[in-house]
Amino acid sequence: MTKGRQTSILHSDYVAPEGFGAFPPAIHYGSTVLFPNVAAMRSTEWKEKNAYTYGLHGTPTTFTLEARLAEIEGGKYCLLAPSGLAAISMVILGMLKSGDDLFIPDNAYNPCRELGKWLQRDYGITARFYDPMAGSGIAELIQPNTRLVWTESPGSVTMEVPDLRAICAAAHGKGVPVAIDNTWSAGLGLQALDVGVDIVVQALTKYQSGGSDVLMGAAITRDAALNERIAHAHMRLGLGVSPGDAYLVMRGLPSMKLRFEAHDAGARAVAQWLKGRAEIARVLHPAFEECPGHEFFQRDFTGAGGLFSVVFDPGYTEEQTDRFVDALKLFKLGYSWGGAHSLVMPYRVAAIRSSWKQGTLVRFNVGLEDPADLIADIEQALGVL
Structure with a gap:
């Protein structure tokens, strides 16, 4: 096929040789994802993450970072968000609807507290604040419509360390999942999923990046059903991250x-x-x-x-x-x-x-x-x- 100059610029016949290997992961930018044929396009499901559908749902770069973060936390599933607060919002909005109750420790990261107040004021989701040192005593405070118990260890600013095992046991006894903001320990000082927490949120802005130059967050879990609920919130809120930023976080992980x-x-x-x-x-x-x-x-x-x-x-x-x-x-x-x-x-x-x-x-x-x-x-x- 003979091509004009402008068409040749857009549709080059060159394909780079295979076999290139290096320690840094490749940075794959892309909003539009190309499918080989209609059958492949129609058989691809964005939630499965076994193929690529659109840049918002991931590229090889972001999929690689998600897999590495899940491994650090001992989880199976991971979703990236543009900031730590975006990851908190993604989890809470994925888990709750109007009429539900959210339980937040009184010492939580203040933007998380403000999110709870906003949801209560404008969206019909009650947000109640509990003593972070309540331990198993929170069982008596959980209501029939409580759908998520939030934790943070240690507490933001005032540094109280809650009894996570007792809180998780009490919440699970009422059929309520537990989420934690585990940013303080970066998944290194505390393996939160191993002590009973169901969902871990991280601000990758901190130790994972290490350069004071990246905003990003993540939500990690071992539970497929919980991950699917969070993934729907991720998709509906359009919480994509830049593959370039994902690369910067991955560059910080080895150290x-x-x-x-x-x-x-x-x-x-x-x-x-x-x-x-x-x-x-x-x-x-x-x-x-x-x-x-x-x-x-x-x-x-x-x-x-x-x-x-x-x-x-x-x-x-x-x-x-x-x-x-x-x-x-x-x-x-x-x-x-x-x-x-x-x-x-x-x-x-x-x-x-x-x-x-x-x-x-x-x-x-x-x-x-x-x-x-x-x-x-x-x-x-x-x-x-």
Whole structure:
């Protein structure tokens, strides 16, 4: 067939030779997916993920990342979302409908709390908040219309570690599945599916990427029926991710465990030093005895990562602790964590936790700097209090 120049540009006869191998996975971009014939197109089902139908439902790049993440968590199914919050929304919207009840721990990631309030206000889904340390006691609080129990371990900002095994047993006894935001441990410090959780949500923005440059989330499960419900929400919400971003996350995975362990060691060193400071009333690090739920951390976790909080002595005002944060030089002021650079963030906890009666809380993300330098930075900043 003779082709004009423009047609030749669009329809080249060249096919690259097979047999290329390299450690990095290939980046397959594409919205339109080509089918060899009509029969193949009509026999392909997007939910099965054994073929390709449209870029939104995945390319070889995103399928590969999903498989690797599921393996890290000990799961079977994985769905990617554009952010950690998108993954939370995808799971909750996939599991609930109008008239259902959602049970959220009072110490959950605040955007998750706000999502629950929004669903209650505008969509007829009740969202109730429970004491994260309730353990098996939540059985008495689960209602006939409760369709999902949400958990987070440890709790966002205030770091309580719940008794996940007791919560899962109580919820399952009522026929209710349990989901967890397992971002803090990256699936390395806690194998949540092994302690009874049904659905794991991760913010891949953190340790999996490690570069402070990617937004992505994932939902992982072993249950085919639960995965199908989440997959329908994924499709209906149009939650596609860029194969380029998926590549960046995969590029971070080989070093994730080593980085996680380095964050853990650095954070414990900094937290231990802070325990000896008179300015600090309490160190909220799950590996330390004074952290609520420490015994459950000891039982269920194998590592801690770099994130923990401290509570200042009540004698210090918010103005003083803000001055402390502003005086830090190596710790940069910013949300998120899991990257190489250390971060700090002060919180007005009373605004998100009605029961909070302690002093001002400051959260640290210990990065990959020398812990001695980070300690020196904190020490000089404490001098401005």
